[in-house]
Amino acid sequence: MSLSGFIAPWWLLLYLVVAALVVGYVAVTRGRKKQLLRFANLELLERVAPGRLGWSRHLPAALLIVALSLFTLGMAGPTAEEKVPRNRATVMLVIDVSLSMESVDVRPTRLAAAQAAATTFVKDMTPGINLGLISFAGTATALVAPTTERAGVVRAIDHLELAESTATGEAVFAAMKAIDGFSTIVGGAEGPPPARIVLMTDGKQTVPNTNPEDPRGAYVAAREAQKRHIPISTISFGTEIGTVTINGREVLVPVDDNAMREIARLSGGDFHKAASADELKRVYGTLGEQIGYEIKNADASRPWLMLGTLVLFAAAGTSLLIGQRLP
Known part of the structure; x- marks a missing residue:
């Protein structure tokens, strides 16, 4: 003891x-x-x-x-450290669906592997967590508002579709907007519940441009998240040799580890690297433990x-x- x-x-x-x-x-x-x-x-x-x-x-x-x-x-x-489930946290799962996710450097494809790992993450998440889903390519789309119901999130993950471009900053801003809207409803006397964004992407920002310091860019969004005390857990998914075929031409789509690491740092979150489907599952498993449970001193x-x-x-x-x- x-x-x-x-x-x-x-x-x-x-x-x-x-x-x-x-x-x-x-x-x-x-x-x-x-x-x-x-x-x-x-x-x-x-x-x-x-x-x-x-x-x-x-x-x-x-x-x-x-x-x-x-x-x-x-x-x-006497007290001892005990792992207890969280009950009031809000988590926005943000998944990249740009065309680069069609690369087969991660079998069967980056998107299919991401869907499988994200589904397991959602199903294993602590029941008391309010979980929402956003997909992004050239724009960000809020597919599921934060909820403790998991079936809708799983269905939305299963029906993710690819599109052009990568608006990483817009995705983070959309996640914060969803968190703010939900916090307004459930805040109460105890204040808004703690929140976190889990951002999974495989490439560089291209919208509104490639500059993450643009007013709607990823780094600006990360700093805003830090001000709101919403850490971002980033997952850089894929390899340096991934390619996709666009208009009959093979295009190299390497992951952008540096940008994902910087987004995590600026927001006060943590960075994770996943170069295979198995690594992605392990990352999601680690995040599930970190987000879904907390260590408290119990009697x-x-x-x-x-x-x-x-x-x-x-x-x-x-x-x-x-x-x-x-x-």
């Missing part, structure tokens, strides 16, 4: 009382022994009680001290109190067995 802290650590001062009891027990035991040796007829004592108990006579007292120690620890309210006093109770019963039992009395 690992401990990470205490709710009421001042109860640990009772260990001074436990220590005093140990010192007192030792002093009383030694004093009793001296009196016995002073006034007893040793030859008669050996004949009357030849089988005097040795160290076993101290067992009930030792168990009682252990029980008191465990009770003291339990009353101090861990019950095991110590239960153990203390069992040891106390053992102390009473051994006292009756050895000394024919309760300690």
Whole structure:
């Protein structure tokens, strides 16, 4: 049982009382022994009680001290780290459907692999998470508003269709707009729920241009997300050698790791690289754990109190067995 802290650590001062009891027990035991040796007829004592108990006579007292120690620890309210599901978070899953996603450098295609991994991510997400979906190519389309229902998100992922261009910045702005609209509805007295964007793309921004510092560009959108405390988890998906055929001509469509890494940094999020379908599944699995669960310090006093109770019963039992009395 690992401990990470205490709710009421001042109860640990009772260990001074436990220590005093140990010192007192030792002093009383030694004093009793001296009196016995002073006034007893040793030859008669050996004949009357030849089988005097040795160290076993101290067992009930030792168990009682252990029980008191465990009770003291339990009353101090020990805590332990525990993984608990989140209930009020909003997550926008943003998936690139530009023509580069047709590349077969990831089998069967980038898009098919992305659909399979995203579907697993959605199905495994903690039930309390509000999950929405946006697809983007030349424009961004909000397919599903944040919801705890997963069936609609899965159907939308299954029906993703390819289109021209890559408007990464517009996709991030659209995700923030969806989060703002949902937060207005469910905010309440506790304020808006925490939010995150999961952005999966395989190429460079091309709309409104290739400059991510454009007012509607990816870097500007990432800075705005940071101001709103909406971190972006970016997934750079694909390889450097991916190609697609456009108008009968083979075009190289390498991933843009640097841009995805910078978007994550500017927004306060994290960057992930996936060069295969298996790697993409692992990335989504990691994000599912990070987003769907949080680590909290939970009360861990019950095991110590239960153990203390069992040891106390053992102390009473051994006292009756050895000394024919309760300690």
